[in-house]
Amino acid sequence: MRQLFRNLLLLLCSLGVVSIARADDVKLDISSGATSRLPIRCVPLTPTGDKDARSTSTQADQVLADDLAHSAVFTVARSWDTSTDTADPQGIVGGKWTVTSTGITLAGEVRDPHQNKLILSVTYKGTRANWRRLAHQFADAVIQQFTGESGISSTRIAFVVRDGRTRELWIMDADGYDAHPLTHDKSLVLSPNFSPDGSLLAFTSYRGSGPQLWVMSLADAKPVLLSGRKGINACGTYSPDGRNIACTLSMDGNSEVYVLDARGGSPQRLTSSRGIDTAPSWAPTGRQIAFTSDRAGTPQVYVMDAEGTNPRRLTYDLDYTDSPAWSPKGDRIAFVARTNEGFDIYVCKPDGEGAIRVVSGGSNENPRWSPDARHLVFSSDRDGAKALWITDLDGTPPRKIDTGGRKALSPAWSPRPATIAP
Amino acid sequence: MNPTNIRRALLVLAVLALPAVGCSKKNVKMPEVPPAKTEDKAPVPTPTPAPKPVEEAKPPVSESRDAVIKQLRTVYFALDSDVLTSEAQAVLDADARILAANTSLSVEVGGHCDERGSEEYNTDLSARRANKVVDYLTARNVAASKLKPVPYGKTQPIAEGHDEASWSQNRRVEFK
Secondary structure (H helix, E strand, O other), rough: OOOHHHHHHHHHHHHHHHHHHHHHHOOOOOOOOOOOOOOEEEEEEEEOOEEEEEHHHHHHHHHHHHHHOOOOOOHHHHEOOOHOOOOOOEEEEEEEEEOOEEEEEEEEEEEOOOOEEEEEEEEEEEEOOHHHHHHHHHHHHHHHHHOOOOOOOOOOOEEEEEEOOOOEEEEOOOOOOOOOOOOOOOOOEEEEEEEOOEEEEEEEEOOOOOOOEEEEEEEOOEEEEEEOOOOEEEEEEOOOOOOOEEEEEEEOOOEEEEEOOOOOOOEEEEEOOOOOOOEEEEEOOOEEEEEOOOOOOOEEEEEOOHHHHHOEEOOOOOOOOEEEEOOOOOOEEEEEEEEEOOOOEEEEOOOOOOEEEOOOOOOEEEEEEEOOOEEEEEEOOOOOOOOEEOOOOOOOOEOOOOOOHHHHHHHHEOOOOOOOOO | OOHHHHHHHHHHHHHHHHHHHHOOHHHOOOOOOOOOOHHOOOOOOOOOOOOOOOOOOOOOOOHHHHHHHHHOOOEEEEOOOOOOOOHHHHHHHHHHHHHHHHOOOOOOEOOOOOOOOOOHHHHHHHHHHHHHHHHHHHHOOOHHHEEEEEOOOOOOOOOOOOHHHHHHHHHHHEEE
């Protein structure tokens, strides 16, 4: 009953938030390409409650400011660090951080400094152990307030850790926190992919016999065999509606792209070339699939209808392209191109026009979009050992995700969590 | 099912399970059921237990398995190629004679690539290399059933350098 009452309160509170947000919405046009970041200023949260309040609130200040800075929406000034000063901030972000024996409450606020008006007021409650989530939720609400779309601070990234000759599946928060393994097979893992609701991870593993397609629920992390057909079973990628899985199978002789149902059954072959066809990536409409094929000699990205019809080469400007990733907004495809210097990441429109290089230097692989399509995560050896990096696609240098010195590769970005309170 | 029926079903299960404990542990293992919560989300596939690695039968030859495997030489490939060079063919001719003389020996034919290119593309390229070797050997009287091609892509480099000296060692098919 108490739970119900609290939920009702949260609901009422969230309704209030929505009305405030509508009244004062400030929208940025990010889609135009020429993105300029909005100056915003973070002031420390005011700690109240028990003796732990001050230390956790200082950490929450950092998480919140980092989330906002990494959103690619804002230039963030931190009032506690004068080196980050920014002129004319469009919002002042702060609030109260209350720690009690039962948990933590973050009462977040954004004020318009020009009119000294409250433009956002939200309250989040959580356990002490889960305090980072409160900061992430507030950051996402601030981003939503200024852009009309929630941020991606509460998302996660699955990836593969290489340790000598073995590879395990790992997962972490998008800011690199809470990295931990999901498999302990001392075998090989490749190409993880989330289901559209974020509850499942499909991946290739050699834990059985050769490369087979497996899936695990994040709730129990138990691998379940999806496809163990003869030869290669790899690159399992859920369709946007979660009903099908595009993948690579070689049961008919060489590698071809197939679509399976979500249980791994009723394979439908989409490609039939003498070369390699692999690495499928769905358009968010589910009506087209980008993939890699070397049917014309070198590997090239192609786009076909989801039934396998009308394959066409994405671009003729580059002589080696691979690893397509269709943006969740549908308007762009990221891919890897081999150049004289190494492997670079490019982005173009789905018709192949407007290709621009967004990451270069070293060997950059497996680009994957964030759910808001503002960022790409990729693996790179640009500063030595393989690690995961994020580019904000606006000309700022990519930033490395700290995975504790582990060799990290093959990232996959989760969708936003289904339930965001309030 | 009402509660009485559930209780009855549980009782029946318990009675059935009791004698089973005595004869074989295998019989009491209930099949795993996918979580019911995900009904209206993407369906969870029926769990299938991972196949256990098959124990290698000892070959009835004078030499140990390892000693025979050691005699099988690795073949190397050009960049992005699955073509067997004349040098590779000569190596495989010798490998075929060894395998043909040890008909009970089962070997893994591991395809490998250098570090350039994606994991996904290299998995397929390494499969093509392994299959080429299997085809070549079976054409020389080695039983296909004794050869198991495994595509390792670029996951198992011999040399960790980032130059042709290392890459040329890693583009290979080796026996295990």
